[in-house]
Amino acid sequence: MSVIKSTDTRLVDDVFKGIPEVDRNAVTEMLKSELADLNKKIIVLDDDPTGVQTVHNISVYTDWSVDSIEKGFAEQNAMFFILTNSRGFTAAETEKAHKEIAENALEAAKKQGKDFIIISRGDSTLRGHYPLETEVLKETIESGSDIKFDGEVIVPFFKEGGRFTVDNIHYVQHEDHLVPAGETEFAKDRTFGYTKSHLGEWAEEKSNGRFKAENATYISLESLRALEVDKIADQLLEVKDFNKVIVNAIDYVDIEIFTIALIKAMKAGKHFMFRSAAALTKVIGGVSDKGLLTREELIKEESGNGGLIIVGSHVKKTTEQLEELKKCDFIEFIEFNVHLVLDPEQFKAETERVIETCENLIRSGKTVAVYTKRERMDLGEGKKEEELMLSVRISDAVTSIVQTLNVRPSYIVAKGGITSSDIGTKGLEVKRATVAGQIKPGIPVWFTGEESKFPGISYIIFPGNVGTKTALKETVELLDK
Known part of the structure; x- marks a missing residue:
């Protein structure tokens, strides 16, 4: 996979105009069918309270006690959020909190007899304690269960905030331009700064070279828009050694198509950790569209x-x-x-x-x-x-x-x-x-x-x-x- 180096600011219209449309009704039906068989509780860890930007009628718990997590498991909803506020934590506090969350989730899941997946919801402009949070979750869950994680899915797409991933580069929309994330004020964050906009390179940079951009799996817009669900599922089945899965997306339909393939791979026995913005949670949680509040x-x-x-x-x-x-x-x-x-x-x-x-x-x-x-x-x-x-x-x-x-x-x-x-x-x-x-x-x-x-x-x-x-x-x- 060649790693694209270009980080030029691009006009939104120029980027989007060549991307083919897709049969959305067909995608909706396929997704509904896959979600019906998922049968896993989705726990979303939110590093600040803004991660519920895409959902409604969903619970947010502000602590991660076994009691609160059990209440989340007992709900009818497939998904619940835990507000960690870890973006305001030191690295040591973050590590401690995520270890506790993973241990308590395992205990609650055991009591309830239910499988779960954890999504680490982070900032769509790539700031936060990454990769610390997902690595602590991975290690704690693996040491306390027979689960072994094959890879980590990285999905910072967030349409409502103007965050798009095209050709593996993550962009932040500013008026009618797309600016590579690494060239925005967010990348200069004093605590969580970075230089790379290409997500494979970003993961390599943030992991200090432990996870190479060339070892990442890239889910392309071309493949998504061609509805190559089985091909994408096959890509996911090949992922190993906790390497990264980079998902390109400019619209919710791209996340929906990816989720269909993802559930197929999970049903075939693959385990993934997730670092995402708010869009993935809405799709995998099966949350319907809702108009703006009056x-x-x-x-x-x-x-x-x-x-x-x-x-x-x-x-x-x-x-x-x-x-x-x-x-x-x-x-x-x-x-x-x-x-x-x-x-x-x-x-x-x-x-x-x-x-x-x-x-x-x-x-x-x-x-x-x-x-x-x-x-x-x-x-x-x-x-x-x-x-x-x-x-x-x-x-x-x-x-x-x-x-x-x-x-x-x-x-x-x-x-x-x-x-x-x-x-x-x-x-x-x-x-x-x-x-x-x-x-x-x-x-x-x-x-x-x-x-x-x-x-x-x-x-x-x-x-x-x-x-x-x-x-x-x-x-x-x-x-x-």
Whole structure:
């Protein structure tokens, strides 16, 4: 297999125009038939709360105790999510959590007498603790059972976020162009950075050369669109030594065709680990399409209180969306000067100011947007650990806004993956939520459980890197109209 080196930015239309259509009805019927025989519980581990971007009426558990996993197994649904929030963890914390999850999943599966597959849902722009997470899962499951994993399937395609894989290169859509992922701001992430856009080379880079690009199996768009299901299944049957399977995709139908072949290979005895974005989970979980949520579905009772928007993410897209949001005259904006974290007394006073202002405004019927100071804190070279500790302190302060709130907002929007995870688990104290669906493509909504601080509230989880420039503004306008 020749490895394609080209990483030029390409026009979307130029990339997509030569790709043939396929009989979608035939694919739907074939998929339905294969899924009916799958008979495995699907456990999706979500490294931040945005991974439910494509599903609805699915449970999300915020811990991985044997009890919670057993509850997931007992559900009628084929699939459930566990929020790990591991993108906010150190490598050591991530390793510990994934070892526990794998051990507890094995124990629950044994008690329930049911097989399972684990999908490690990671960021569609390739950030996160990879390959650490899937390797810990693999080793723990293999040492605690007779399962041996043949390979790892890598599927970062996520249509709603404009993430496509063509000729084995993963692209991020920016307006009418596709930019190779390795050339985006996401690839320059200080913790999870990378340089390669070709997924075989990316896996080689991330594994420090242990898994070579030339040993990967590549599932081409040509093969998928020609409905070569048996040929793709044969490719999967040849995979061994935990080598990587790279799936090209520009539309859900490509994932559907691949899943048909994948289930055939699994039925023939193959075992795979999965690192994917949100699209694969919808398809393999058999989740139906659902329209975007309406205000009537989200705001069940008119309390007269304002909403609460918290903006934490610092990616460029979030800052652009915040600037658009500032055009809304019905919102009161509060800048949270988190750089005061370097002075504990001043930071405590600043946090208290923000909380008190929020409380008073929401109670008076005003919607409030709290946003962290946009400049990133940079302590200089070799200060990564110190920066991480400060960022945890900042996150705790942001979370405390929700934690200490005495008035119930009409809704809560959290912008940014780690921000939304901390607010969901620590601020709202959610143990189990139901995914209501999406308010905009790729922007999920939880209905919080009875045990939470505000039971049944609409909690909008807005990923930092998803949506058009005006998407945040349009979301809030819908909720506030």
